[in-house]
Amino acid sequence: MHKGRLYLIPSLLADSKVDSVIPEGTLAIIRRLNYFIVEEIRTARRFLIKASISKTIDELTFLIFNEHTKELNLREFLACTAEGHDVGLLSEAGVPCVADPGSRIVAEAHEMGIQVIPLTGPSSILLALMASGFNGQNFCFSGYLPADKALRIKKIKELERTIQEKDQTQVFIETPYRNLHLFDSLIAVCHENTRLCIVAGVTGDEAYIATKPIGTWKKIRPDINRKPAIFLLYH
């Protein structure tokens, strides 16, 4: 019997419409799958309805995998592939396995010899890098910076040093309600000429995209409180 495959399925960002960011090829695969590994059933159902699946939600099997999942039984998430069923790993927002825990499932799939097929969709990190005007030939994504202020400042200094040493764009994120704390640390710590790009709500109608030197940011307070944002630094 043909072994099932693992599809990596992007979801929406911000308030964008499905057909503005999800290719028809990705939608066609979503519509024929019956098994989904999801972080949260409620948001997954909402996305699948927007993606115009023709079957009812009750016909689908959802397996929940998120940061609370015990990792002892990763194989069970992929058990359906032994019976020939394809399974989709669906992100909460953007592409799976980037800035989310999904890569553990993919690693297990490789060990089990299951074919892994990544599908195209929106990634806030990639879109922010494109839009920044910064070096896209050498860049680093560090995830969340430390919440502790002293450690955060130490990390920012380290990132700024790496920009110079490696000519490397630095990309990072923050929990939305802490965005302005991070912004304040950045303008306090970085050199006047270091450029900061902030991208919030990308692909949405209210997208905010701006690249300016730190010296200029000191005179502007961006409207990014509680909005999912990407921060990028470059010289």
Place this chain on the structure above:
Amino acid sequence: MHKGRLYLIPSLLADSKVDSVIPEGTLAIIRRLNYFIVEEIRTARRFLIKASISKTIDELTFLIFNEHTKELNLREFLACTAEGHDVGLLSEAGVPCVADPGSRIVAEAHEMGIQVIPLTGPSSILLALMASGFNGQNFCFSGYLPADKALRIKKIKELERTIQEKDQTQVFIETPYRNLHLFDSLIAVCHENTRLCIVAGVTGDEAYIATKPIGTWKKIRPDINRKPAIFLLYH
């Protein structure tokens, strides 16, 4: 008068079909633009025809920007925006401004106060990261490794050290005809347990995606000669 905007337009990877990787929203914008900044007119025309633009190619204005372009007059590429025309920055393959020189144009747009709008499409680097099963919460793209063998080996050792120190996925590329040279250096230098993921021809019918420990790769010669490939290392 309304000032024109700069759209960042992804193109195809490998031999994939337009609607399998380019969202309808991206296509709709491509179809209404009259000005395009491109690396090479021939490939740009070929892509635009595939994207089913309804106007004839002669109605479009192409501005050529690539690694040979003198950077003195970047503003001229964006001059049409002053007359209210939107302009599209089109990649040769995948998304613009990542692993290509387009980011210089975007940086200029920010300085000129032109709105920058990144559009969704396929990125071989991002798709490879998703498919690798490696850490997507901390990763680094280093572009091309040195062509000189001794320098390449030194760089690989440095990347492998960083994986351990920062729990960071390392992503890099090679000129396709040198892929197997890079592969040979990787299996010669890296620890048996370090995992290597190779992704070639992603989104195409002949996509090659495999993650294995270096010890296992020593027994396999991947069929990646002269194919655009992404290499990823992680512990």
